[in-house]
Amino acid sequence: MDAQAIIARRVAQELRSGDLVNLGIGIPTLVANYVPAGLKVFFQSENGLIGTGPIPEQGLAHPLLTDAGGRPISALPGASTFDSAMSFGLIRGGHVDVTVLGGLQVDAHGLLANWMIPGKMVPGMGGAMDLVSGAKRVIVAMQHAAKGKSKIVAKCTLPLTSARPVHLVVTDMAVIAFADGKATLVETAPGVSVGEVVAVTEADLVIPNAVPEMQI
Amino acid sequence: MRAVSVEEAVAMIPPGASIMVGGFMGVGTPERLLDEVVRQNKTDLEVISNDAAVPGKGVGKLFDAMLVSRLTATHIGLNPKAQQQMLAKQVAIDLVPQGTFVERIRAGGCGLGGVLTPTGVGTLVAEGKRQIEVAGTTFLLETALRAKFALVHAFLADYLGNLTYALTARNFNPIMAMAADTVIVTAEHIVPVGVIAPDHVVTPAPLVDYLITNG
Numbered sequence: 001m002d003a004q005a006i007i008a009r010r011v012a013q014e015l016r017s018g019d020l021v022n023l024g025i026g027i028p029t030l031v032a033n034y035v036p037a038g039l040k041v042f043f044q045s046e047n048g049l050i051g052t053g054p055i056p057e058q059g060l061a062h063p064l065l066t067d068a069g070g071r072p073i074s075a076l077p078g079a080s081t082f083d084s085a086m087s088f089g090l091i092r093g094g095h096v097d098v099t100v101l102g103g104l105q106v107d108a109h110g111l112l113a114n115w116m117i118p119g120k121m122v123p124g125m126g127g128a129m130d131l132v133s134g135a136k137r138v139i140v141a142m143q144h145a146a147k148g149k150s151k152i153v154a155k156c157t158l159p160l161t162s163a164r165p166v167h168l169v170v171t172d173m174a175v176i177a178f179a180d181g182k183a184t185l186v187e188t189a190p191g192v193s194v195g196e197v198v199a200v201t202e203a204d205l206v207i208p209n210a211v212p213e214m215q216i
Numbered sequence: 217m218r219a220v221s222v223e224e225a226v227a228m229i230p231p232g233a234s235i236m237v238g239g240f241m242g243v244g245t246p247e248r249l250l251d252e253v254v255r256q257n258k259t260d261l262e263v264i265s266n267d268a269a270v271p272g273k274g275v276g277k278l279f280d281a282m283l284v285s286r287l288t289a290t291h292i293g294l295n296p297k298a299q300q301q302m303l304a305k306q307v308a309i310d311l312v313p314q315g316t317f318v319e320r321i322r323a324g325g326c327g328l329g330g331v332l333t334p335t336g337v338g339t340l341v342a343e344g345k346r347q348i349e350v351a352g353t354t355f356l357l358e359t360a361l362r363a364k365f366a367l368v369h370a371f372l373a374d375y376l377g378n379l380t381y382a383l384t385a386r387n388f389n390p391i392m393a394m395a396a397d398t399v400i401v402t403a404e405h406i407v408p409v410g411v412i413a414p415d416h417v418v419t420p421a422p423l424v425d426y427l428i429t430n431g
Contacts, residue, residue: 046314047240047384063243064371064385069294070241070270075383083418084240084266084387085322088315092335122302122311123293124267125341130315133335163338 001216003172006189007141009034009216011100011170014139015041019097020090022046022131025069027141028100044096046087046127051079068127091127092134099135101128103142103169105156108203110165110178112140113158125161132162144171150202152176152183173197175214182206187214217377217424225400225426226252232285234262234363236321236392241267241294242274244385246369246402248428250277260285264363266317266388267291268298282306288361290314313341316358318391324362325394331358366396370419373403374410377424378417386418393419400426 001009008030015021015035022044023029032052035041043052045067052067053074061072075081090096105113112132115125132138142151152169169176174197175187184206188197194211226249229235239245253261254277263284268291269276278284279297288310292298301307312320319331332355336342346357368389371382379401381389393399401424 045384047243048387049384062383065383066241066243068240070243081383081386083381083390084314084318085391088318092315092333121293122299124289124291124311125313126267126291126293127314129313129339129341130335133333133337134315160339162335164334 003143004030006172006214006216007170010175010214011139011141012036013216014168015039015098017041020044020050020095022091022096022099022135024099024101024128024131026102028102031100031141044087044090045073046091048082048084048087049075049079051076053079088127088130091130094134094136096131096135098137098139099131100139100141101131103140103151105151105153105158106140106166106169107153107156108183109181110167110183111156111163112138112161112166113156114140114161116159118159128161132166133164137168138164138166140166140169142169142171144173144197145200150200153202154204173200176205184208185211187212189214190216217421217427219427219429222248222252222402222428222431225249225428226256226258228398229253229258229365231258232260232262233258233365234264236363236366236396237263237265237275238366238368238387238389238392239265239269239274240384240387242269242276244369244381244387244389245269245274246367246400247274248402248431249367249400250274253278254281254283257281257283259283262286262363264288264321264361266314268295270294271297279307286310288312288317290317316341318388320358320361321388321391321395324360325391328360330360332356333358361395363396364398366392366399368393368399368401368419370401370403372405372407372412373401373424373427374407374412374421376409377401377421377427378409378412379403379419379424380412380416381418390419393423398425399423400428402428406430
């Protein structure tokens with residue numbers, strides 16, 4: 001299983017029946033492919049839709065029905081559409097149960113940086129700051145390291161997305177929770193040892209006595 | 217409401233005007249109005265729009281033609297021309313969190329001075345802004361946004377100017393239709409009065425100043 005599939009599969013296990021879920025672009029988008037059969041989850045697209053469905057077949061796309069990246073999508077039975085004030089009222093108002101976002105850095109206290117690299121990449125924050133500030137549960141889905149450098153850092157060097165810590169980080173090597181404001185290693189990926197995770201993680205990790213392997 | 221040609225409507229917009237443009241990545245954007253803005257070469261525009269779309273589409277056309285002097289938006293990452301013009305300091309770009317962006321416009325259209333939001337507290341977005349504590353939570357004071365013109369795209373418009381929107385093309389359109397001195401609308405279909413049931417009207421007719429006639 002490749003790194004992205006490990007992450008997306010494990011994140012999907014965090015979803016509960018009835019949840020309203022917002023997925024960011026990149027690895028988070030893949031989570032929708034691994035929702036367990038029978039689990040009824042509502043996916044929100046922040047451009048104004050609850051009930052996003054799969055990409056329509058060739059020739060069936062509707063030009064006025066797209067995801068937040070402007071790509072054609074479909075709407076499932078029971079879907080609803082609304083304006084952007086409602087969409088971000090849902091997000092900021094705590095009505096979104098889970099958001100899954102990509103990350104550039106997450107620090108030892110769960111603070112996330114994911115919207116700009118000064119001087120290099122300044123695309124704008126889009127909806128990320130509202131999602132991290134307002135969703136009930138914030139999950140970061142990202143690679144554990146990039147070019148050999150840990151993305152779980154002691155302190156973020158990139159501009160923060162929010163002063164509110166995230167709840168969970170799922171990587172291709174580990175699951176890390178921030179329940180007490182401390183980075184706690186709660187699971188390792190299949191075939192990865194606790195020692196290997198610690199070796200590639202810049203932030204100090206709290207290591208419980210037993211750290212189970214992801215069941216994916 | 218007055219029904220006018222697209223040429224006549226755009227002729228009312230002076231160079232340097234502030235314009236709000238509906239749409240999200242070019243979906244729900246009044247393309248005919250933007251094409252005419254480019255044709256009439258309206259320069260130095262101060263644009264308020266969620267994003268810069270992509271070159272050749274939506275607000276992206278205004279960047280292709282170098283007509284923008286200032287952009288207030290939430291995301292420009294998919295338009296390399298907008299990024300180049302920002303880095304070359306040809307365009308001043310204010311980046312705003314999307315939920316804050318829409319609430320600032322909503323406030324502008326509803327007679328409010330601004331809104332208090334937790335989004336952006338403790339980040340670069342908070343720089344230079346007042347922070348206000350309410351019941352133990354810190355909020356940023358984000359001020360209202362208005363423009364001289366709102367360019368709105370609807371799904372149905374009736375002969376009076378009542379509007380409905382379709383699917384994800386609704387986005388910022390009904391909010392912007394409240395927040396400008398002059399509201400100019402294009403619609404996918406212009407229909408007789410009564411086709412849109414009162415319960416289904418999203419933007420009531422008195423908000424619409426000009427409806428662009430079929431070409």
